[in-house]
Amino acid sequence: MKVSVAVRQKFHGFHLAHQLNRLGVLQNLYTSYFGKLFGKDNSAGFNIPKDKIKTNLISAFITYGLKNKFAYEADLFFGNWVASKMGEEDIIITWGIQALPIIKRAKQLGIKVILERGSAHATEQYEILKYEFDKYNVNIATLDRSFSPRRMERELLEYELADIISIPSKYVERSFIKHAFDSKKLFINNYGVDLSQFTFLPIEHKPFRIIYAGNLTLQKGVHYLLEAFSELDLPDTELWLIGKVHDEIIPFLKKYTKNVIHVPAVPQVKLNEYYNQCDVFCINSIQEGLALVQPQAMACGLPLICTTNTGGDDLITDGIEGFIIPIRNVKTLQEKIYFFYYNRVVIKTMGAKALKKISNGLTWNDYGNRYLSFLNSSNILNRDQS
Secondary structure: OOEEEEEOOOOOHHHHHHHHHHOOOEEEEEEOOOOEEOOEEOOOOOOOOHHHEEEOHHHHHHHHHOOOOOHHHHHHHHHHHHHHHOOOOOEEEEEOOOHHHHHHHHHHHOOEEEEEOOOOOHHHHHHHHHHHHHHOOOOOHHHHHHOOHHHHHHHHHHHHHOOEEEEOOHHHHHHHHHOOOOHHHEEEOOOOOOOOOOOOOOOOOOOEEEEEEOOEOOOOOHHHHHHHHHHHOOOOEEEEEEOOEOHHHHHHHHHOOOOEEEEOOOOHHHHHHHHOOOOEEEEOOOOOOOOOHHHHHHHOOOOEEEEOOOOHHHOOOEOOOEEEEOOOOHHHHHHHHHHHHOOHHHHHHHHHHHHHHHHOOOOHHHHHHHHHHHHHHOOHHHOOOO
């Protein structure tokens, strides 16, 4: 079996290629660049032989030099480029928008296609985000570009034409089923964590600290977390927000300031230090497939407070390694923060269970093993081309 990965940006695609190479089935990694470019190195930690890496500098310039300002056009260019190069593999794994020419060429060559979808069904994702943007009277121009009719039409066609769609959580599965998609075409495989990078090394600290890491956006529900934390106003507490601030969150950061510590985005290799100085990890997203920061925090011994729409219910059992709450529910979020604040021993107990859970089945090696097992057991190579 020969399997290639085609990913214009990085996402979890390099983890996937690394795992397929470890398991002896990687044919090629098609990407914009792999290594050092524009002062950044995206290849650290990924052991992929150079002869298996196919890069395109034009795509790299559009993606990184122009900071992805022409994302749709870049995806079209990259997809056509991959389609012109492929042919040695039995299976190709790729991402949305860029996938259409790859799928069409694959069908001509008898190659099977797995489409990676890291978020909810695109229609569901748009509906959730539009509601939120309208609720807070946020300009939806950027949202409308990301979910333009041409993009939506293209992505939904890719869903239909792909042989399999690989998704990271039951939440994503529910969103596809809600929109009348055949669940037999879905393969759920939870993302993992690198336990050599994220480890439990608690640093003594006095304040009770809640931490969130990721983009500060409406989609991530940061505004609800700020509201819940600030209204509780518990003594000797801090809320750490690690990540890039997007415009729609600025008004909330100005409104809620007391004991809120913002740290701009930090490299992945530095996140471990922040997790280990905190007590509880909280992510209040209204939509995402499976936030990678969740298993990272668990690997550092932190219990989670997460919503039903983060993929967290694939990682923890409610009340055991943390709590799973509804989206947009400030009252319930406050109840869970309050509970942890007054039950510090439970934090250690749940944190230890979170660490144990993540260490047994939720590493990147586990992710790779499940992927290969699926490829071997699903009989994908013998499926009829649709």
